[in-house]
Amino acid sequence: DAGVTQSPTHLIKTRGQHVTLRCSPISGHKSVSWYQQVLGQGPQFIFQYYEKEERGRGNFPDRFSARQFPNYSSELNVNALLLGDSALYLCASIPGDRPRLDYGYTFGSGTRLTVV
Amino acid sequence: GQNIDQPTEMTATEGAIVQINCTYQTSGFNGLFWYQQHAGEAPTFLSYNVLDGLEEKGRFSSFLSRSKGYSYLLLKELQMKDSASYLCAPEMDSNYQLIWGAGTKLIIKP
Numbered sequence: 062d063a064g065v066t067q068s069p070t071h072l073i074k075t076r077g078q079h080v081t082l083r084c085s086p087i088s089g090h091k092s093v094s095w096y097q098q099v100l101g102q103g104p105q106f107i108f109q110y111y112e113k114e115e116r117g118r119g120n121f122p123d124r125f126s127a128r129q130f131p132n133y134s135s136e137l138n139v140n141a142l143l144l145g146d147s148a149l150y151l152c153a154s155i156p157g158d159r160p161r162l163d164y165g166y167t168f169g170s171g172t173r174l175t176v177v
Numbered sequence: 178g179q180n181i182d183q184p185t186e187m188t189a190t191e192g193a194i195v196q197i198n199c200t201y202q203t204s205g206f207n208g209l210f211w212y213q214q215h216a217g218e219a220p221t222f223l224s225y226n227v228l229d230g231l232e233e234k235g236r237f238s239s240f241l242s243r244s245k246g247y248s249y250l251l252l253k254e255l256q257m258k259d260s261a262s263y264l265c266a267p268e269m270d271s272n273y274q275l276i277w278g279a280g281t282k283l284i285i286k287p
Contacts, residue, residue, distance in 0.1 A: 096277075103181075103264050103277030104220070117272030151219060159273065165210055165222035166275075 063088070065169035067152050073175045074142050082137040082172045086154030092116070093135040094166060095127055096151040104151055110135055111158045139174075147176045179203045181278035183265050188284045189255055197250045197281045199265030207268040210275060211239050211250045214262045223250065223263075252283075260285045 066085045074080050086093050092111040096104035106119035110129035124140045133154075139146055150173075153166035160166060180202045189195040201209070208227035212220035226232055226241035226248065238251040250263055262280035269276060 094275075101279070103266070103279050104275075105277070106274045109273065117274050119274060160210075160225055160268075162225050162227065165212075165225050167222065168219035170219050 065152055065154050065167055067150075067169040067172050069172060070170065071173045071175075073177060076142055076144060076176055078142050080139050080142060080174060082139075082150050082152075082174070083134065084137070084152030084154075084169060085134045086152075087156075087167055090154035090156050090167075091133050092155045092158055093129055093133065094153045095135070095137050096153065097121075098149045098151055098171070100148075107137065116158065142176045144176050147174060149173050179269075179276050181265060181267065181276060183263075183278045183281045185279070186282045186284065188286060189252075191255055191257060191285055191287050193255050194251065194253050195255060195283065197252070197263050197265075197283065199248045199250075199278060201246050201248070201265070201267045201276070201278075203267050203269055203276055205270040206243065207270040207273065209239075209241055209248050210266040210268065211237075211248075212264045212266065214264060214280065216262075220264060255285050257285050257287070259283065 068083045094109040095107040098104040108127045109117040113129045127137045129135045149171045151171045153168045182200045211223040214220040224239035231240045236253045241248045264280040265278045266275040
């Protein structure tokens, strides 16, 4: 079975531009979460979606938005890019709205975004 | 506020045992995750503790004390492939958000 897939794997953008990152969860998983990971730090929570509805939002500016589609895939959009947005963006999925004791969030390999 | 404390780096010998501690302060708590992350790769799930006590999974065990805001990950029979960062992540009860520590870089020496 395919794991969580993210595209693109790498991306270079200029300050002020817009970017869209994509995530396909594991087949059958209905919840998708987005995280930002800066080098040397732990991931920072951005959004969680379940059944196409936003379930949680982290402490990120309104330039960050996301949505989940009927097939449970998801997009993360970032407007007016800043240099500080350069990071690894991770997507994670779980089957339902809550993780299970024996089955945590499964992460994709991430999208490496560089803003110049 | 929310605060996660883990040692920045630890070194251990192949075949030995190592314990990685994590203390946390979060406004609302559901459970705690441990993840392993090799350099340049995505985090991989190790354990999820909701109740107090020790959960054993092969060479890896995880302990949680909710009242003390404390957890540890115990790795036995260390192998060179265990060299990685280990991240502690409490889960908030308000929106199921995971709050991640910066991780502990574990270096295994022969």
